[in-house]
Amino acid sequence: MTDSAEGLDEIDRTLVRELVADGRATLAELAAVTGLSVSAVQSRVRRLESRGVVAGYSARVDPEAFGHMLSAFVAITPLDPSQPDDAPARLEHIAEIEACFSVAGEESYILFVRVESPRALEGLLQQIRTAANVRTRSTIILNTFYSDRVHLP
Amino acid sequence: MTDSAEGLDEIDRTLVRELVADGRATLAELAAVTGLSVSAVQSRVRRLESRGVVAGYSARVDPEAFGHMLSAFVAITPLDPSQPDDAPARLEHIAEIEACFSVAGEESYILFVRVESPRALEGLLQQIRTAANVRTRSTIILNTFYSDRVHLP
DNA sequence: AATGAAATTCAAGGGAT
């Protein structure tokens, strides 16, 4: 694997910061911010993309605009340690699960989920427990102060 | 507040799904996927944006390309309940903190952090404890099976 | 949904460090 972050200069960091803030920023806008020409910016952005520093572009969706008003962390623990532990695969089809991590803590996995309501969370937890044969411990999110911030080297 | 998700038809969902997968998809590409004309797609995308369903666009950055190989959840609890609790504000300047939620659980807040190494995490935790006068409980992430999935109604 | 004008992206060639 190539050391992709090596040789990231201040201009590259500016470009990445700008593209995180606005993934559809035009090359002309990026040129204005950095003081470079459009084509210089273009080749730098392409280099960032091919190095994998910029892995892609995505629309930011507001979950509350869909009525998904409740989000929570759900920590899960397999109930039967003798069974093969394939919880992530068994849960992948559940759309309400936005993220799935395995962790080194008291529990085995942490899920990040979004639902409409407390009632919907109850249903989701039952679905999770039966799909993966796990115990769940939920932590409701009250307020998101900030999220998805990026910090560059 | 307007019920922004109301009247999202199958075509809108396709557009959103496509834009989440590729935030720089052109109107022509979106037109091909949906079977609509370019200008019909243009007005639909604009409507999704002005409704706030699509809140913006962003570059996806790969933290590991920067050498940020370790991520963790850090749950924090204020040590002095008599002091005003402004932990999120006191922690906002710390770049390694990618997200900050207040939660209804045993602890008050959960942070999502990224660092280079276990050593760097040690330093970050000390910084968090002194900046916000809190106790910390960390859960190291071993593997990210999936994240940032979006589920549409 | 189609059209034409403006803006943007792209590839090629040349010059400076």
Next chain:
DNA sequence: ATCCCTTGAATTTCATT
């Protein structure tokens, strides 16, 4: 070698109809 700039052509976006 690498980085940057200019130019002209192809593509994309945008406003009007």
